[in-house]
Amino acid sequence: MSAWEQRRSLSFSEAFDLPLSVDLRTAARAFGICSATAYKLIRLGRFPCPVLRVGHCYRIPTAFLLRALGIEERPVYAVPLEQDLADPSTHRDDRPGTEDRT
Numbered sequence: 001m002s003a004w005e006q007r008r009s010l011s012f013s014e015a016f017d018l019p020l021s022v023d024l025r026t027a028a029r030a031f032g033i034c035s036a037t038a039y040k041l042i043r044l045g046r047f048p049c050p051v052l053r054v055g056h057c058y059r060i061p062t063a064f065l066l067r068a069l070g071i072e073e074r075p076v077y078a079v080p081l082e083q084d085l086a087d088p089s090t091h092r093d094d095r096p097g098t099e100d101r102t
Helices: 003-007 012-016 024-031 035-043 062-068 081-086
Strands: 021-023 052-054 057-061
Touching: 021 024, 021 062, 024 035, 024 057, 024 062, 057 062
Parallel strands: none
Antiparallel strands: 021 057, 052 057
């Protein structure tokens, strides 16, 4: 992984793929800050969301991370998108002038 990839912020879709808790480096990336700044904020008690200390590691619950980022709810899909795209019978075109002409 290049230095740029390690420093860039998480994309919206990456945020929804996170596990139940993340390490401090991932949380820092989500906030767009470096790990050193994240450790400093924890020491000062100013990290933007609750942090759990597990042994020598910090873990951040993803629900608190997303809430701090302003993402209150995850999108829910009844059918996984891959299945929906594979079955053309489930697609509807709601644009004007595209009604079924059967």
